[in-house]
Amino acid sequence: MPKGDKRSNGIELTDMVYDGQWGEELRGGLGQLVDGKFGGDEIREAAKNSAWVGWRNDSxxxxxxxxxxxxxxxxxxxxxxxxxxxxxxxxxxxxEAIISFSIGGRHFQDEPIRYTYVEDNIFENSRNVSIKLHHRIGKWVRIELRFSARWILISEVVFDSDVAQGNYTPESQKPAIGKDKKTTTLTKEVPISTAHQEDPLYVAIVVGVLTALVILLAVAIFLIVHRHRHRKCFASPLAKSTVSQKRTIDNYSGCGTSMLPENKMIIDCGLDVKSDEYQEPYQALKCAPYFSYSTVLLEMKDFVKDSNTALSDSSNYDYAVPELSSAPLLTKRRLDSLSERATDLVEDKLDLDTRRSGAGSIRSKHSTRSPSQQEVFIDLKRRLETTNVIEFPRHRLRMISKLAEGAFGTVYVAEADGVPEYNGTITSEKRLVAVKFLCHDATVKEREEFERDVRILAALSSPHLARVLGACRSPPLAVVLEYLELGDLCAFLRTAVPPAPHMLLHLATQIAAGMQYLESLNFVHRDLAARNCLIGKNYQVKISDFGTDNEAYACDYYKVDGRIPLPLRWAAWESVLRAKYTTKSDVWAFGVTLHEIFTLCRRRPYEHLTDNEVLENLSHLQADDGIFECVERSANCPRDIYDMMRECWRRDELERPAFAEIHLFLQRKASYIAT
Structure with a gap:
């Protein structure tokens, strides 16, 4: 690496402890970038302790x-x-950071990882910048840093890696790269063949085969283009999208008047989650974004009259909140084995001490709910019986960009017209919507589950949840949901002019209101975060799940066994270590989301810790050894708000506040500040 430079005030930013060869470049040794010591915010004080290595862009x-x-x-x-x-x-x-890998150290891969950092001109604190390397293989790693200002200062570089399995040989050749001060050009060497002249007949056969392949390819392209011109809808949702993910600040809409046949939207509460398809850590169902389990589905047994929609006695929805000792990869066989033992159902705050288990406790729980909760519960049951998901004409959707891609299929942002409003009227304006496609190779059972989940989601009624606008029943099956003009809350807060403190509280209050509604139904979100909240005009906020499989937020997820994404920095300790998800684990995630809001999403939770260190920190709560470290309070977060966050992060879930209490507190706080 290049040796550091000296600042104009005499501060030396060279690696003074480097033990290798010294020159214009430092080679063959180790220094303070890997000594485990992190520099402080003040450069002068930290420089005395050899904490920073810095480079100037004009040196x-x-x-x-x-x-x-x-x-x-x-x-x-x-x-x-x-x-x-x-x-x-x-x-x-x-x-920008450009990261390349090599086995032998002479030739680096042609496709490096490029990471762009969003400029932060608000907070001056030092921070960890974490870059996912997507399991690249190498013995040598080269990191090229691009300047954003005059100086770059680095204190520590830490890699998360494991010894690669298998045999690897150094790269044998690579196109030569010619450089000058102004341009970088690629020059390809032409190898000189020493082989004998090929037989003319052999050459003719090869040329003939290649010609035939070219003709077949041309015919295939012609047929694809011809078919595309006659289609009114968007092409396959699984095709790779090259459309920029630029946000559109237009109004959005959707449409449709015809109804889906009721016999297609079956409320069949059997659960068969295959471990190789389970990719979203907070969803037990592939489509329903806002919940994993709810007692309402079991109690619907008495309200569904049609024999096709009746629940079997073996329904696995007895388990409102599974309390498991391993990661939540639940096969049906495993759930059936668990059905022999009782599983706790999360009660509301008034009945925390009288928790019951199993299906037999459902009746008694119904009688212990508060009148307001019981009213919400009965309303949802009524809506489940009467809700019909309208058919959304596909030709009224114009796809704009791909938003996320998960195990169930792909999510697109689209422009639509004729979107149904809350009062049942149809708007004439164009609006943005999110379109979730089911995989084209989904089985009949998966399709039925998808339709069932859409109907359940459509029955939810809260202005702070992204609602179902309709469904497209012709293949590929899709559900159309609300999407707001300004995109997700995380990206908005990072890039927009910082809102006033009372507006930040207003955002948090809306999220709490949406979660209070889900809590009243015992629905568990499992991935509450700013990236999974949408924001529109006038600071309107709605809870969704579109950030879960968004590549832009891949760094926010920790891969369990290398494949299951877990929102480690937002998840409660019992969810991470015991795979236990309840409305109280959502309360924990809300506390972290509140921290995001007051840092304008420009500082990751536990930004000074690696994923493994965050995991170790959570394990202190399981051990109950008193060493657990909470997320630090940000400079512009009021003391009483931070105290409430800490209440959300209590070890005992029964000591965490309910969303009803959180919502009331934030409402009063926002009103006080506004006046």
Missing amino acids: RPNTPVITFEFDKVREFSAVHLYCNNKFMRDVQVFS
């Missing part, structure tokens, strides 16, 4: 490149760079 012709050599070939999952951001002193986090 060298090229951007700084740091190359790491490891003892063995390794599989890399992430890298964490601890950076200074004193932008008032011309120091900022890099604008």
Whole structure:
């Protein structure tokens, strides 16, 4: 790596403890970037302790490149760079990092990982920048940093990696790269063949085969284009999208008047979650974004009259909240084995001490609910009986960009007209909607489950939940949901002008209101975060789940066994370590979401810790050893708000507040500040 530079005030930002070869480049050794010591926010004080290495953008012709050599070939999952951001002193986090890998150290891969950092000119604190490396293989890692300001200061670089399994050989050749001060050009060497002249007959056969392939390809392309011109709807939702994910600030809409046949929307509460298809940590159903389990589905047994919609006695919805000792990869066989033992159902705050288990307790719980809860419960049952999901004409949807891609299919942002309003009228304006497609190869059973889940979701009634607008029944099956003009709350807060404090409270109050509604039905979200909230005009907020499979937020998920995404920094300790999800684990996630709002989503929870260190921190709660470290209070977060966050992060879930209490507190706080 290049040696550091000296600032104008005499502060030396060179790696003074480097034990390798010294020159314009530092080679063959280790230094303070891997010594485990993190620099403070104040550069002068930290420089005395050799905490920062810094480079100035006008001191060298090229951007700084740091190359790491490891003892063995390794599989890399992430890298964490601890950076200074004193932008008032011309120091900022890099604008872009380009990361390449190599087995032998001479030739690096042609497709590096590129990571762009959103510029932060509000908070000057130092921070960890975590970059997912997507299990790339290499013994050498090269990191090239692009300047965002005059200076880049790095204190520590930490890799998350494991020794790679298998045999790997160094790269044998690579196109030569010619560089000058202005341009970078790729030149390809033409190998000189020493083989004998090929037989003319053999060459003719090869040419004939290639010609036939070209003709077949041309015919296939013609047929695809011809078919596309005659289709009114968007092409296959599984095709790779090259459309930019740019947000559209237009009004949005949707449409439809015809009804889906009721016999197609079956409320069949049997659960068969295959472990190889289970990709979303908070969803027990592939489509329903806002809940995993609810007692309402079991109690609907008495309200559904049609024999086709009756629940079998073996229904697994007895388990309102599964309390399992392993990761939530539940097969039907495993759930059936669990049905022999009782599983606790989360009660509301008034009945926390009288928790019961199993299907036999449902009746008694119904009688212990408060009148308001019982009213909401009965209303949902009525809506489940009467709700028909309208057919949404596909030709009124114009796809704009791909939003996410998960195990069930793909989610797109689309423009639509004729969107049904809350009062039943149809709007004439164009609006943005989200369209969730079911995989084209889904089985009949998966299709029926998809339709059932859409109907359940359509029965939810809260202005703070993204509602179902309709469904497209012709293949590929899709559900159309609300989407707001300004996109997800996380991206909005990062890039927009910071809202006033009372407006931040207004955002949090709306999220609490939506979660209070879900809590009253015992629905568990499992992935509450700013990325899963939408924001529209006048700071309107709605809860959704579109951020879960969004590639932009891949760094927010920890891969369990390398494949199951878990929102580790938002999840309650019992969810991570015991796979237990309740409305109280959602309360924990709400506390973290509140922290996001007051940091304008520009600081990750536990930003100074790696994923493994966050996991270790949560394990202190399981051990109850008193060492657990809460997320730090941000500078602009009021003390009483932070105290409420800490209440949400209590070890005992029964001591955490209910969303009804949280909502009331935030309402009063927002009203007080506004006046």
